[in-house]
Amino acid sequence: MKFIYPAVFRKTETGTFKAFFPDLECCYAEGDTLDEAIDNAHDAAYDWLYVELSEDGELPAISEHSDVALQKGDIVRNISVNIRLTDGWDE
Numbered sequence: 125m126k127f128i129y130p131a132v133f134r135k136t137e138t139g140t141f142k143a144f145f146p147d148l149e150c151c152y153a154e155g156d157t158l159d160e161a162i163d164n165a166h167d168a169a170y171d172w173l174y175v176e177l178s179e180d181g182e183l184p185a186i187s188e189h190s191d192v193a194l195q196k197g198d199i200v201r202n203i204s205v206n207i208r209l210t211d212g213w214d215e
Contacts, residue, residue: 126206127173129186131165133158133199145203146192147184148172162201170205177207 131153133143141161143153151172155161176183189200 125209126204127169127183128202128204129169130189130192130200131162131169131203132192132194133161133165133201134195135197143168145169145172146187149184158199162203165201165203166205169203170207173205174207177209 129145129147131143131145133141135141140154140156141158143155143161143165145151145165145168148169151168153161153164153168155164173183192200194200
């Protein structure tokens with residue numbers, strides 16, 4: 125299954141990037157560059173979604189970009205995650 129959630133990337137005072145997902149509670153990532161932070165955000169979202177699907181199968185609603193509270197300089201990117209819910213093929 126494919127899931128797409130918005131992530132907010134914010135540049136820190138030291139020049140690195142931190143990311144958070146408004147819809148995924150306590151799901152964060154960071155990186156030295158924006159590209160690295162995006163890659164790490166993908167991994168964080170995958171882990172978060174996989175655990176939620178494994179536990180109860182209920183995922184939060186997806187926010188529209190216009191509904192996300194942003195600070196000046198914030199960058200919003202949609203993070204796409206593919207999760208395979210079954211292992212292998214049944215024969």
